[in-house]
Amino acid sequence: MRQVGIEVPKVDVLEKALGEAKYGADLPTGELLFLKVLRSPKPHAKIVRIEMDEALRVPGVEKIFIAKDIPGKNLVGTITKDQPILASDRVRYIGDPVALVVANGEEFAEQATKKLRVIYEDLPAVFQPEEALQPYAPLIHDKGNLLLEFHVIKGDSPRGFKEADVIVEETYTTTWVDHAYLEPDAGISYLDEQGRITVVCPTQNVHYDQKEVASVLSLPLDQVRIIQSVTGGGFGGRLDITVQCLLALAVFHLKRPVKIIYSREEVFQITSKRHPLKIRYKSGAKRDGTLSAVEVDILGDTGAYASYGSTVAIRSAVHATGPYQVPNVKVRSRMVYTNNSWSGAMRGFGVPQMAFAHESQMDLLAQALNMDPIEIRLKNCLRVGSETATGQTLMASVGIGETLNKVKEWRERGFFSKNNPKRPFIKKGIGIGSMWYGVGNTGIANPSTAQVEVDPNGEIRLFTGVADIGQGSDTILLQIASETIGVSLKDFRLIRADTAITTDAGATSASRQTYISGNAILNAIKNLKEVAIGEASQLLSIDEKDLFYEEGKVKSRTCLTTSIPIKEIAKRCGRVIRGEGYFDPETTRLDPETGQGAPYATYAFATHLAEVEVDLETGKVRVNRMVASHDVGKAIHPKNVMGQIMGGVAMGTGFALMEEFIPGKTTSFVNYLIPTSKDVPEVIPIVVEEKEPTGPFGAKGVGEPALIPSAPAILNAIADAIGERIYHLPANLERVLEAIHKSKQR
Template sequence: MFEFILNGEKKVVNENKKLLRYLRDDCNITSVKNGCSEGACGTCMVIVDGKPIKACILTTEKVSGKEITTIEGFTEREKEVFAYAFTEAGAVQCGFCIPGMVISAKGLFNRTLSPTKEEIKKALIGNICRCTGYVKIEKAIMMAAETFRENIEVPRVECKGLVGEPMGRVDAREKTLGIAEYTDDIRMDGLLYGVALRSKYPRALFKGIDISEAEKIQGVIKVVTSEDIPGERYLGHLKKDTPALVKVGEETRYLGDAIALVVAETEDIAREALNHIIVDLQELKPVSSPREAMKEDAPKIHPDGNILVHEHLVRGNADEAIKNSKYVVTNKYKVPFTEHAYLEPESAVAVPDGDDGLIVYTGTQSVYDDFREISSLLNLKEDKLRIISKYVGGGFGGKEDMSCQHHTALLAYLTKRPVKMTLRRQESIVVSTKRHAMEMEFTTACDENGKLTAMKAEIIADSGAYASLGGPVLQRACTHAAGPYNYQNMVIDGISVYTNNTPGGAFRGFGVTQSAFATECNLNKLAEMVGIDPFEIRMINAIRPGQVLPNGQIADEGTALVETLEAVKDVYYANKYAGIACVFKNAGVGVGIPDTGRCKVKIIDGKVHIRTSAACIGQGLATVVVQIVSEVLKISPSKIVYEKPDTRITPDSGTTTASRQTVFTGEATRIAALKLKEALKDKSIEDLEGVEFLGEYLGVTDKMGSDKENPVSHVAYGFATQVVILDEKGKVEKVVAAHDVGRAINPKNVQGQIEGGVVMGLGYGLTENYVIEDSTPKSKFGTLGLLRATQVPEIESMIIEKNTQELSFGAKGVGEITCIPTAPAAQGAYYKLDGKFRTELPLRNTFYKK
């Protein structure tokens, strides 16, 4: 028997169990999040006898006789101060890590209310944030400390909510205090728990299965195999090549392949049952690299071969231009798989709804993508399925694919009982998609003055076991490979190849992260050959309004690449070891694919309700659409209600991907609000009670390979220049990031996106690597190389606003582009430091990695 004080109340526990499990499962304390259960992420921080410590490494025995405090046990004053500071500082994005940050801050304040910046960073060393870059979290903690120290009354912040105002996020308070409900926080009576049995080998022949012993275990409700699937077994965004469950007689294609599912009264019983399922797997040698997979005698991973897609883009005559150029540089580059490392592991809850109906709750980047996949799997009619999004604890592209929501739905459908399935962190690392590993050979040419003349590129992408979005990722890598510069000769050959590795999928930057690294590094070499510096070669060639991009699209009047270069010029030249990189990134899917944003506004109880399926995954879309409605109608945000995505009531606004939602859903929201504004000319809000107004925006673009002289590849492009500055030891001192965002709907949000993207880009360039050997992942959450607060340098963000278009008030997407230039800028800085021209990521022989 173990006794301790929890939030001022005496607790007596008979069982020695993980404190994290006790707090969440027995006490329903959900501010304490389960991010990794490995002691690596800090989302489960609690105060024990005045000190912050991770609940996942404690047991009820270890805390016997101690006093434990969670945010639920804070005083009202403490709650108000932290909610105010974290909202006002802009410290909250996806929010999953924030309660843990607050606990670490409280532990610091127990020691001092006058912390230095270094003390704050050190206090956060046990906490990881993947969204914010820590900058605004540190600011929030400093604000909170001052408020407590000076006994300042928490001010009442009044925002008009207009476009351009740095309004606090609409969901910041509940995320800060741990009130926000993520999927794994859902509790209900009669809830069952599902788990998946996955392949023991990356590649194996599945010869048979015996589930009889597992079915006998008390508490096991059902064991499910492929034979139990009522609908289409294969899933996928564009290519249906991913089995929900592998069938006897088929080969497994990676370690994440599910062979069977178990649903039981508890998760522990379900996992125990996995040990009693007998599977006959004949291990086969995996195909672990694209080059191996491309050999004629390579085993076929899929029936139609190992080539997922092949892209060949040609404009002008690159070979002739290169032959006649003064300077030519060719280099081979290699970039690794990387893990999204969102703080919230994948989770879903499925609940029977009427006769054969189902409601699925999950944190997803598109409720309609989930709807299409699950309805196909279960052969359900549209009116029988409903997908509702809970808060999403980070995504970055990694929550576009099915992870566990389809399995959860299948189990609930077959058992007619509510089921929860949450992936353990290591399972997530094995199962979920990654940023594609690529091998690239780039040739870039210029004349004697440094004016670019042509480029050639060969790109080989590792798609892993399945297609996911490997085709579009390769397209984006190719369409952006020539960079944001003014020249017209290019030939790009790209190929995406199946292997038995973890699948590659959507990841912030979507292929451009990889190809931009090669292009920008080549420019540094060319500048050296010409006798000019890296800044000059970029300024000479930077695309300007009215000029033609290498893909043929005419740069519009809102193009501001030159302005981003001018913004960083002084800091670049003022520092000896400064590297620079320029990039551009599309907003919207583009390349001729239909792309529509949708939003409804409806008057309910005198307030304007915003309804769109566009997922807010931490980027702040919920706040953006509230501000757009406020701007159009000139009403207070307090009169506006943002509703979460729900296939029953919110229109399909497409996936949160391709930096599209602020542009597409933002414009749809503006259109819907304008319709309401027109209606209000003749009627009052009260007269319009229950009336709904639909806004739609269709982005029209041209297909890849269009024969138009100047095709429109995307409706908008953002442009950016970043500078990475090193000290004499090779440590990053500062990053300056100038971003052309068109118009900042919320400057505070934009700054947060830039800061978070820069830190993610630094990780990609310097420390992160998803290690996989013989198609077997070797990384754990704590070994991924994720940067912590103590490792993050000063970040200066510069917002460039030039666009005056009506489309979404001139805003451009900023979510992805922020992480793209950082790695090549770092490469350029190290080249200045030691003269070594590095062509692989993460960069080796640096302050960060040998």
């Protein structure tokens, strides 16, 4: 191996380090009109009328668009299309877009926005999922407030509980979390040389954006072009439509280039959030620690719109057991509309919330059984041949046990520090968090496509629709291609994430691109090799079956000295030779009644071990260290995998201790705290490689798994330190101190 498994420089690193990368807001300004959105200050109201005369009189204002100016379908959404681009008759949350001002300059656009008058008639609003399910609750959408109810049922859970020697039952809650990507949403739109409406902006999925823009404008797909700009983070927040449709709407009507930049406050107010989940969790285990049953009830708040609500409801149910064998499982998962900010995809699709619950339960069981937290996990963890809660038998690459063993080694080496008698008010604790994560979308087709071509001039081009959002797919996909073709990475040109010249690779989400698009590229190269052998057969007058491909050349099986490099083949043919690839992971649809099926082709596994110190007098928690052990199948780029793990730990620390978005209150980074460099623990990343036979070079994925075990490990470490457990995230000063007081009262 020359390119895979080594640390090549990331292909985008220099451009970014030099500040040359053009993010959304950096895109050319020139003669652009500027857009500004007027948003709803009300959580639920009818729009009686919009008075725009005064706003139109602001100098520099070109046009003000409202819902009736949308030529096509004024509803978007990744699964359920229920979210208007501009609210037509009513607003459903604080931040709903109502009007779009187009002006010659940002300040005029902003002035005009302030002069717009919207007459609202308040509607009763509902903010609690439980209340939203009541029969007389105000309806947020006509079809009712329950977006989805999903079940996973296996075995006989009442019998499982009868067999249990200990049962623990608790309720866990989590809150809204923002992606807090560094780059505010922004973009430009114009008519390209072919007259297509072209949008350039940060995104995680250009082909999805293209479909939505075309639908909103009622245009054929080929009249819309989306190009991904350099993207400063995504974490799921850029899977939904942000600025695309607004930009395209203005160009559709005005035929002039336009630009929009969201303020940080807008980004906080109107992009999706992590779903708050309320999880009632009952677990039973036998005296030896073997899990006999779990029953889980999940209630989620999707806010005003569906977005990925159903995905989260299903994925959280499927992952509810954690990475353990449980013979008897009963899960109910419901996702509910409210007038809160809308929830969507956020690194993990509900699994981080579930991991907080199932890992707390594992520690509670260990405590009740007087078992070591690692041993109880090792006893129950999935293995090759195990059957999951959805009845899927795992055939290979089940590294959970190995990730546990690795952190156990660190613990037994006495790596963690002891309490300092001179600081009696600081108590240390350690805690374990494990997780599993199905790579790719849940039980549905989610294919990727790719092309590789060799030019007569010797250039090798890799075409992919994959959006690199900073996670490193550009580099990883090139490594895979370079290794497989047997040609240096430097000879490649990457053409990516532009709907006019690349084909659909699906979303950069669900930790799927290395596995799925990596495989699509492998298939494209397989096809390219066949084409190359065919051409070589002609050129060399050797039968195809006597030729094979190796290290960048087509070689003869019979004559060791006869070979022709792939670049030479293209040159001598005088045309581009090309391979096409497609890959869709093998999954089965989940049964709608029981949730049984094989929803993912492969799973990633991980375990984190946290050391925390808790200030017993203030409730302040510091995370000192995190040993983070991840089964990624195969690290295509080990440093990049470690980078993902470190970023995940940072985000997980925020999820555990401080991040909390309060709709209508949180405005920006002033009151939404994420960990600073001083809050992030020392991270010891450990890469476990239980190769996935169907993965490219054995690889699976690490994007979301990196974050998931951190918060449970931290919360378990806090419980270890103070002798009392926290059931609500984040474990902020107040909650920790309250728990400390509770533990003292016992």
